[in-house]
Amino acid sequence: MPPPALLQGCKLREAFARDQGASLGLWQCLPGANVSRTLARAEGVDWVLVDCEHGNIDDAAMHDAVPAIAACGPSPIVRIPDMQGWMIKRALDAGAHGVLVPLLRTVDEAKSVVAAAKFPPQGRRGLGSPFSMERFTPVPTMTEYLQRANDSLLTMVQIETAEALEAVDEIAAVPGIDVLFIGPFDLGNNIGFPILDGVMQPQLDNAIERVFEAAKKAGKKCGVFTTSTEQARVYAEKGYHMISIGLDVSILQAALPGRVEAVRGTTASGGKGGYYG
Template sequence: AANPLKQLFTQGSRPAMGVWQMLPGANISRILARSGADWVMVDCEHGNIDDAAMHEAVPAIAALGVSPIVRIPDLQPWMVKRALDSGAHGILAPLIRTVEDVKNLVTAAKFPPEGKRGFGSPIAMQNFNPMPTFTEYLQQANESLLTMVQIETQEALDSVEEIAPLVDVIFIGPFDLGNNIGHPIIEGKMDPELDEAIERILKAAVSAGKKCGIFCTGGEQARQYADKGFHMISAKKCVHQGCLKVYTDPEEVCRY
């Protein structure tokens, strides 16, 4: 499929499972993409993946029929443009706060007339199978590339019902959300108020007919969120802070 993650969302048969890449290297991308993941998050917010490393990771993942999604460092139009031009099948913006932030993100991600994305990269289309022509990519991009925002601030939580209709995926960063609403996750323990916030976000996404994603630290937690109806779940591995293990046992938990 041109965008495997989008296709999985359309089918709605099961949650899309994903893994997180935080260290540079196309071989790391390949290991992660071959782990059984439906998507790999190329994390340019945290970790040490820079612009050049992003341009190596995205095609390595896409070549294996897995959707590369780029978490941009910050909500800047040029970062959205470079991520999508590298061939990402979607972008995730962290720490958004307002409805205005989300509208700006969508404007940056869409070609005119819906948005203001500049056109000209010869690279992006090479990361889809079958490879679209330049013109086909231009015609398909607005519809097929996934826009995702992270709800992880109090302000965004307060506006989540307004934000959800504007994007394809509302993605929960439980650590930042916990920190920002005054209920940090301590030793893996989630405060009931954080659980409540997570429920509210899922409900807002579902009511708007959109998908809801969440970052997990292990297989057991991922299974619980799958049972609750989350559509996009990270779990099977972990590549952060020097940990390079690909977790194949769903019971295994990685702790920060």
């Protein structure tokens, strides 16, 4: 008997399957379904990440954001606040096409994340959400969702600690881990080479490349957070599979400097390009 087909409408998973260049996405830190829709309607975006770790997004706001993004076409991905299993369940039950787990440290933690994200027998996720199915097109039945979710939904972990970097090859090899996602700021802090004033040290560049090579060797995908279109283009040209190209707060901050001065006819004072410099 052939295995069940994948759930349709997971745009990020489909982009990975096509393997025709980097999948580009945006980051949501501000709550509100209108923010979600604005980001999701950006041309060429495959995914929008709802940031429940550092963003102003609580459980209710996450439940509003996920369907708003999915209705526009891109995949809603949720970064949970911590690697607790109930948080993974809440995100997937809301209909997220994948979860991103921050601050991973060990292989055992990676295995625990997979177990929380998968239905039995691969994991221990419980079934019962009335919302999950509605975030796919066509909408599957609950039985179809149960049979297809394990192979369709994306389980992603962030490599941003010294411990995870040391064990990156073993973490990449864990069955059920789909993406190693690099958090350059925390990774730099944790290995002793923080990003200061936007400058990345060669040691951090080498660490990032080590994660990328580990993902490739294990047949997994590698993602990275970037702070400029120029930086994103560099990673795209290197072959990274999933690249964030903008954060809602930073986009707003970058658009504001000089606007008042321009209207008043005075000299623009300039300013930083956003929160991350």
